[in-house]
Amino acid sequence: MLSYRHAFHAGNHADVIKHLVLVLTLDYYKSKDKPFFYLDTHAGSGSYKLSASTAQRTREYESGILPVWQAANNAPAELQSYLHAIRQLNGNAQTLQHYPGSPWLAAQLLRPADQLRLFELHPSDYQVLKQGFGADKRTQIRKEDGLAGLIGLLPPVTRRAVTLIDPSYELKEDYANVVSALAKAHKRFATGTYLLWYPVITRQRVRQMARALQQAAIPDVIQIELCTSADNEQLGMTGSGLFVVNPPWQLTRQMQNALPWLAQRMADSSGHFGVQRITPEQ
Numbered sequence: 001m002l003s004y005r006h007a008f009h010a011g012n013h014a015d016v017i018k019h020l021v022l023v024l025t026l027d028y029y030k031s032k033d034k035p036f037f038y039l040d041t042h043a044g045s046g047s048y049k050l051s052a053s054t055a056q057r058t059r060e061y062e063s064g065i066l067p068v069w070q071a072a073n074n075a076p077a078e079l080q081s082y083l084h085a086i087r088q089l090n091g092n093a094q095t096l097q098h099y100p101g102s103p104w105l106a107a108q109l110l111r112p113a114d115q116l117r118l119f120e121l122h123p124s125d126y127q128v129l130k131q132g133f134g135a136d137k138r139t140q141i142r143k144e145d146g147l148a149g150l151i152g153l154l155p156p157v158t159r160r161a162v163t164l165i166d167p168s169y170e171l172k173e174d175y176a177n178v179v180s181a182l183a184k185a186h187k188r189f190a191t192g193t194y195l196l197w198y199p200v201i202t203r204q205r206v207r208q209m210a211r212a213l214q215q216a217a218i219p220d221v222i223q224i225e226l227c228t229s230a231d232n233e234q235l236g237m238t239g240s241g242l243f244v245v246n247p248p249w250q251l252t253r254q255m256q257n258a259l260p261w262l263a264q265r266m267a268d269s270s271g272h273f274g275v276q277r278i279t280p281e282q
Contacts, residue, residue, distance in 0.1 A: 006125075012063070020262075025247070027081055029248075040119065049098055102166070115140075116133075116138050119142050120142075121146070148181075160191075163192060165196045178209075182213075191246065196243040196244075197240065210223065220279065222252060223276050225274055
């Protein structure tokens with residue numbers, strides 16, 4: 001269960017869609033003065049060097065963030081905060097050398113009064129995460145199962161929180177387990193925003209997740225998806241998406257504006273994308 005290392009996949013098309021939604025959500029939460037918590041169930045190591053042997057082995061960033069970065073001057077407004085954060089990590093260099101993980105993005109975007117709670121079970125990634133973020137007084141890092149640990153943090157004292165759930169889906173059971181964990185979290189804290197990322201490997205599993213969310217009677221869920229090629233179970237991950245519970249009111253419009261531009265950079269002619277509502281608003 002601990003064989004997965006996100007360093008091999010840093011900056012791929014799934015990271016782009018996931019992190020764009022995360023940045024847009026965090027920016028929305030910052031528009032109100034009251035502090036909030038950021039909860040990350042599978043934090044990884046925090047940031048990634050694209051010249052490292054791990055990233056170079058797969059070079060997935062070359063069909064993900066790289067073409068987006070190269071066309072940044074023409075990017076729609078919805079991508080500007082996300083791209084600005086990447087420029088910060090790269091010291092405003094012209095060459096893309098580093099890619100941020102979700103903890104790095106959150107640490108840059110959150111304010112002094114906001115709080116970060118990061119979970120990472122992999123021992124090597126946990127140590128790197130601890131070294132990179134342990135000195136940040138806003139941050140607590142826990143070496144434990146994030147799906148189990150999340151429940152104990154809810155509801156947060158601020159009654160405002162953004163939770164990112166993005167396991168590796170190494171096990172088939174993960175598809176059901178993440179929905180179960182989300183349902184339990186929502187029962188404890190119904191007003192938070194939850195970002196549940198998923199890979200598109202087998203379309204049937206994505207449909208099962210959507211049905212499970214509907215059966216759990218969780219209101220106000222939208223689905224955002226970008227597939228870089230047509231569904232094909234023989235090709236591995238052909239796309240990814242997020243189920244967003246209690247999305248910011250403008251997120252649907254923002255992603256409808258951003259997705260066509262992203263698809264032009266990262267998808268082939270058989271790719272597809274969309275935003276749809278899964279459950280009605282309360």
